[in-house]
Amino acid sequence: MAYHSGYGAHGSKHRARATPDPSSLFDDTSGGYSSQPGGYPAPGVDVAFNVNHLLGDPMATAAMAYGSSIASHGKDMVNKELHRFVSVNKLKYFFAVDTAYVAKKLGLLVFPYTHQNWEVQYNRDVPLPPRQDLNAPDLYIPTMAFITYVLLAGMALGIQKRFSPEVLGLCASTALVWMVIEVLALLLGLYLATVRSELSTFHLLAYSGYKYVGMILSVLTGLLFGSDGYYVALAWTSSALMYFIVRSLRTAALSPDSMGGPSSQQRVQLYLTLGAAAFQPLIIYWLTFHLVR
């Protein structure tokens, strides 16, 4: 019985079995390849016997077992590295939404003028998740709105007969780049103005992602009602979004202590909020006007 250690020896084993192999309880339909138990150092060889009639080659099963162990090792490594950069628990907070919250938040984004209480509620120094607090920012709506915007842009370009598959990727990456630029500019402004707030990067990402809802509404209205409808919807959603951003950032997180600090700091914080709010209509117009000509 040959205990071969190489890969090319499987052709020579099919004549070497004189006694019936007790572990082969099935018909060996693999056409000449025998189920040799020894010689292969792979750990999954016992499993390989059950699927031997499928693969017909212990070398392939050994390679598959080796590859799966490598893949699980790589997955563990990737998870460990990812956990060092992105705190998954904090990310989970932003996706803890339910249907009622999403519906009320979308209504708030379109018509924020009657909402009274803009404070984010806490539960012993921990902010409440969006499921229980309407004012908490979330990342579910911005993500879904971004994907919907990309699809809608593809559809609008298709209506104008300017569609090609590269356009979708270009639109998505352009919008993503503008969002990255805006978040970086906000982070730089917050750092320079030494604003000590609990606005993390994900909060800024959430607040700058809410403009995609306005973009979707403007593009839809422009497709349905023509150019005039687009400008009306643009004006409405821009003013609603500016009001929403100013109220949310001012009361919730930007200046938690309005008594302390000289007034120049508060003025800089106010300019920062107003600048962030004024940037929104510009970017909404810039990213959508080429879709509704």
Add this chain to the structure above:
Amino acid sequence: MAFTLYSLLQAALLCVNAIAVLHEERFLKNIGWGTDQGIGGFGEEPGIKSQLMNLIRSVRTVMRVPLIIVNSVAIVLLLLFG
């Protein structure tokens, strides 16, 4: 204006290069942005100018070695792929 992620990386690399080439003695001291001129007392609010000077100094200190590597990679990529 159609951006790609690669153009964002290129723009970021150029901006960090621009901050890294600001010379300490010849330029920053002459316009009053040197690192030994900005640290006023231990006041609570540092002010925008000192924050900016701190930012420039820390970017120049931290990114000196990684910039060499990233610039070399960018040069090789541009030579190969245009």
